[in-house]
Amino acid sequence: MEDRKKLLDWAKVEGVSLRGVHATEIPRRGAGMTAARRLKKGEEILQVPIGLVRSLHRVPEDISRKLPSDTSIHALLAADLTMNGKTELGLWKKCLPTLADFSTGMPFMWHQQLQALLPKPAREFLENQLGNFHRDWVRVKKAFPDLQRQDYLYTWLVVNTRSFYYCTPRMELYPPVDRLALVPIADLFNHADTGCSVSFTPEGFAVSADRQYRVGEEIYISYGTHTNDFLLAEYGFVPVANRWDKVSLDDAIIPKLSAVQKEQLRDRELLGPFLLDSKTLGCKKMQAAIRVLCPCSQPRWDWFLDEEGCREHCRERMNAFLKSLLVEYLVKVRSTIQDVAELQEGQSAQRELLGQRWRQIESAVSKAIKRL
Numbered sequence: 326m327e328d329r330k331k332l333l334d335w336a337k338v339e340g341v342s343l344r345g346v347h348a349t350e351i352p353r354r355g356a357g358m359t360a361a362r363r364l365k366k367g368e369e370i371l372q373v374p375i376g377l378v379r380s381l382h383r384v385p386e387d388i389s390r391k392l393p394s395d396t397s398i399h400a401l402l403a404a405d406l407t408m409n410g411k412t413e414l415g416l417w418k419k420c421l422p423t424l425a426d427f428s429t430g431m432p433f434m435w436h437q438q439l440q441a442l443l444p445k446p447a448r449e450f451l452e453n454q455l456g457n458f459h460r461d462w463v464r465v466k467k468a469f470p471d472l473q474r475q476d477y478l479y480t481w482l483v484v485n486t487r488s489f490y491y492c493t494p495r496m497e498l499y500p501p502v503d504r505l506a507l508v509p510i511a512d513l514f515n516h517a518d519t520g521c522s523v524s525f526t527p528e529g530f531a532v533s534a535d536r537q538y539r540v541g542e543e544i545y546i547s548y549g550t551h552t553n554d555f556l557l558a559e560y561g562f563v564p565v566a567n568r569w570d571k572v573s574l575d576d577a578i579i580p581k582l583s584a585v586q587k588e589q590l591r592d593r594e595l596l597g598p599f600l601l602d603s604k605t606l607g608c609k610k611m612q613a614a615i616r617v618l619c620p621c622s623q624p625r626w627d628w629f630l631d632e633e634g635c636r637e638h639c640r641e642r643m644n645a646f647l648k649s650l651l652v653e654y655l656v657k658v659r660s661t662i663q664d665v666a667e668l669q670e671g672q673s674a675q676r677e678l679l680g681q682r683w684r685q686i687e688s689a690v691s692k693a694i695k696r697l
């Protein structure tokens with residue numbers, strides 16, 4: 326608390342303006358921002374001057390020169406944070422989550438047995454993350470042999486969970502997902518599927534209220550139109566409400582496809598991911614896979630794939646087929662929930678988070694069955 330007050334005092338001196346909002350502790354979310362008074366829609370509630378935005382341009386040359394020219398911005402920002410923690414960054418670092426905090430939420434830090442029980446998309450995001458960290462760490466360790474893996478991992482996860490997408494002409498050379506910037510104070514906003522509008526301008530970073538707020542209400546920004554599997558892997562939490570959430574049915578569908586059927590779908594770039602949302606009966610790829618698999622359409626699968634939708638005469642049979650597939654998958658989901666509950670490895674908070682995600686999947690699949 327005291328440290329956050331010092332950080333906010335420092336930020337004010339540096340030109341950060343917080344209007345009508347304050348940073349506070351939110352149960353199970355660490356810090357967050359709440360309305361200190363009634364806020365009007367469109368009101369600017371935060372301005373961070375450009376001088377405080379930490380991105381590629383702020384990485385000191387004594388760091389960037391020692392690393393290969395194609396080192397990721399993520400790697401550079403993490404190296405800067407690890408080695409330059411004593412200046413004003415020290416104040417900011419004191420208010421960040423600890424490595425122990427990350428170990429609860431971030432699957433990156435979990436025991437392999439828990440990682441293996443992640444839903445497929447979350448497992449894939451995690452594998453990608455593990456690969457990226459390994460690539461960055463190998464380079465940074467070679468350039469700075471005294472650095473400790475644990476210290477670098479910590480700051481790498483800080484960048485992973487707290488950066489904003491940002492682009493300067495120089496950054497256009499980097500992949501879009503790596504065009505990152507750290508913005509102290511702005512990084513105190515938690516995520517919701519709809520939130521305040523955020524923008525970078527030549528003057529800095531600004532946040533404006535997306536609607537009216539009452540005193541004490543938490544104010545969110547949106548980290549993007551992400552599914553809960555993505556939010557779990559990248560940020561270490563699963564929201565209760567998320568209109569962008571989708572459930573992967575790859576594990577239900579892919580084992581059912583023959584090699585030929587896979588090839589047929591792959592040729593048309595329809596071989597997954599097979600995603601179920603709360604409104605439709607699956608994405609276009611899933612509908613195509615169902616048509617390929619459904620016994621009634623097999624003689625004419627090609628015809629069905631090319632159609633906009635399934636013709637009336639077989640829709641019923643298709644739906645019955647999808648229902649049987651979902652019912653079978655629901656059994657698997659329930660058995661995974663049981664496996665997670667029986668695990669001995671890892672922390673109970675980690676198992677709880679993983680179980681929570683699987684229960685959301687159970688609920689999404691059950692609701693889809695009812696819609697059929």
Ligand SMILES: C[S@@+](CC[C@H](N)C(=O)[O-])C[C@H]1O[C@@H](n2cnc3c(N)ncnc32)[C@H](O)[C@@H]1O
Nearest residue numbers: 354355356486487512513514515516560561562
């Ligand atoms: C940019 S920070 C937001 C501020 C952060 N709560 C803190 O204590 O500094 C992102 C992290 O906040 C947490 N977070 C953000 N939105 C959340 C939400 N809706 N529910 C739970 N945790 C959330 C996650 O731990 C995430 O990695």
